[in-house]
Amino acid sequence: MDGTSTANVEHAEELKLLANESFKANKFSQAIDLYGQAIELNGHNAVYWANRAFAHIKLEEYGSAVQDATKAIEIDPNYSKGYYRRGAAYLAMGKFKEALKDFQQVKKNCPNDPDATRKLRECEKAYQKIRFEEAISANDTQRHSVADSIDYHSIEVEPHYAGARIEGEVVTLEFVKKMMDDFKNQKCLHKRYAYQIVLHARDMLHSLPSLVDISLPDGHHFTVCGDVHGQFYDLLNIFELNGLPSEENPYLFNGDFVDRGSFSLEVILTLFAFKCMAPSAMYLARGNHESKSMNKIYGFEGEVRSKLSETFVELFAEVFCCLPLAHVINEKVFVVHGGLFSVDGVRLSDIKSIDRFCEPPEEGLMCEILWSDPQPQAGRGPSKRGVGLSFGEDVTKRFLQENNLDLVVRSHEVKDEGYEITHDGKLITVFSAPNYCDQMGNKGAFIRFKCPELKPGIVSFSAVLRQVQSSPRRCGVAHAHAHAGRAAVAARPMPSRR
The missing domain is CATH 1.25.40.10 (Tetratricopeptide repeat domain)
Incomplete structure (x- = not known):
């Protein structure tokens, strides 16, 4: 025409x-x-x-x-x-x-x-x-780990500090509850305990393979959450709806914990604290926003610098490189942030052997894991994001068949109901940040799997009151960076009518 x-x-x-x-x-x-x-x-x-x-x-x-x-x-x-x-x-x-x-x-x-x-x-x-x-x-040919230069034991906690405290080396449920309550009331965690949590989480994550196998006994359940993007009050709502993480109530948060929302630091410290409290209660996967380049653009770097320090910016970048890239639940459900691959024949052993301790590359398996999206048509196509690729139902089914799996669960995309089932029921997208960016009007969702059937039970939920979620922070520094990334994306249209 x-x-x-x-x-x-x-x-x-x-x-x-x-x-x-x-x-x-x-x-x-x-x-x-x-x-x-x-x-x-x-x-x-x-x-x-x-x-x-x-x-x-x-x-x-x-x-x-x-x-x-x-x-x-x-x-x-x-x-x-x-x-x-x-x-x-x-x-x-x-x-x-x-x-x-x-x-x-x-x-x-x-x-x-x-x-x-x-x-x-x-x-x-x-x-x-x-x-x-x-x-x-x-010019810096001999880069050293920033984590190795930090001794949190030497940091003094002032007598007037009234917030959550870690007694000794053990992160307890009582501490995590107190910390979350302090965050809810927009109070700060002392940097000594913030260092302790992040460094302990780093050690745990570093020891894991790039693909983590999760084994659950019959009768037990397991919850998978998608992107949270700094929406701390919605994270609290997930725990209110589904219970706090524990060995009996384990969670997997499938990447994109930070950026966009105003409380990314509170989100990541809470997730890391649960990981320290009980490693089998909290599994964490890397998303495309757990990277330096994304954190510069979409707010997390500025938020951390404002609320804590430049050292913490470097530390988080280092710890994000330790996050696993994928998980498999009971040898049947493959969970990954973005999606599948530009070539057939990728085995779980190939994913497990990825050297992930780096910033995400612009191509290859690690890039595709973090960035790819499903498409309705068969085959493969260019990425609508400009990074990774789009993959069809035939690609999903071949991958599952070649690896003796039943289902792909991924996140990475906002959905009106918080989830979407596609590719003839073989792929589920789950997204856990309701009313994303304070404007999308979407619901959030999480998936509960029960063993041994591993049938996905999907729970949708609405956003909590947003005036609380998007309020500015204190800590002696004006929180000017929380929405910096959002503003950088295009924010206002140019004058004149469309």
Whole structure:
């Protein structure tokens, strides 16, 4: 369809208006579909492509956003919104050099626009910082573990400190309850105990293989949670609904504990504390946000620096490299943050042998584990995120058959009900951050498996009151960084109507 007839042009405009309404209602998938229908009728309108790019950005589908924004620029090389949207997508992907070029073009086209000026300065600052850090890293040929330089025993706890305390070396349930209660009331944990928790968790995680086998006796149950993203009060709600972690009530949190939400530090300290209290009560997998590059962009680095110190920033980066990449429950359920692989024939032994003690690479098995997504069509396709790939039902079924498994459980994507069952029931996506980013309106969910059947029992839940969750922190430092990542992604649209 050439999209040139008057009827097509008029219908496309009607679809665009419907898409705009869906966008305003935070129904971004619906908006993408409607913009797509408009594009089919009139593919020569740059606005449609740029608007769809913005909707892709809202769903963190940055690869697709870059493609759509590029198409808008091809149609109209002077269309500033095309450059703005593409720059925002590149910025969210950590591709600062590419983003800088686009925001420079926006500034050239709109020299008096304050938002364009702000984004350009933000991008220039980020790019300069990355280049500086790369220069330092290149000259530092003998990097030492920051964990080895920390002696938490020597840190004095002031007499006036009234928060949770670890007596000796053992993290107890009483301590964890007190710590969570303090966090709930927006009180701080002393850095001595924060160091103790993170260092002990590091030792435990470091000793694990890249793929962890979990064995459960008959009659027992096991809970898998998806992304939490710093939503501490929703984490508390999960424990309220499903019980605190214990050896009789074990959990697996499937990556993306941090970033986006304002209380990522409280989330990760709570999960690590339960791991220290009872290793078989808390299993933790790495997500794509447990990495330096993501933490710089999406808020965790700034939050940790604000609430604790630069040393803790380095320590968390080191500990995140110790997180296992996948888990298998009773030799039947494969649990991984992102998804499957660009090649067939990957065995569980291949995953177990991955050297994970590094920042995630841009390709290969480790990258795909953290970044891939399922797709409805068969085969494999490019990633809508710009990293990893998309894989179909046939890929899932072959992987399960080759490894004598029954089910893939993954996270990584927001879903309206907190979960989605796809690939003929062989793949479940679970996402545990309700009303993600304070705007998506989605539910959260977790999955309870009972042995020996391992039939997934899915529980959906709504977000807790958000005015508590997103309030600023104290600790003597204004919490200016909590939403920095969110703002960096594209936040405000450029002035003018869509």
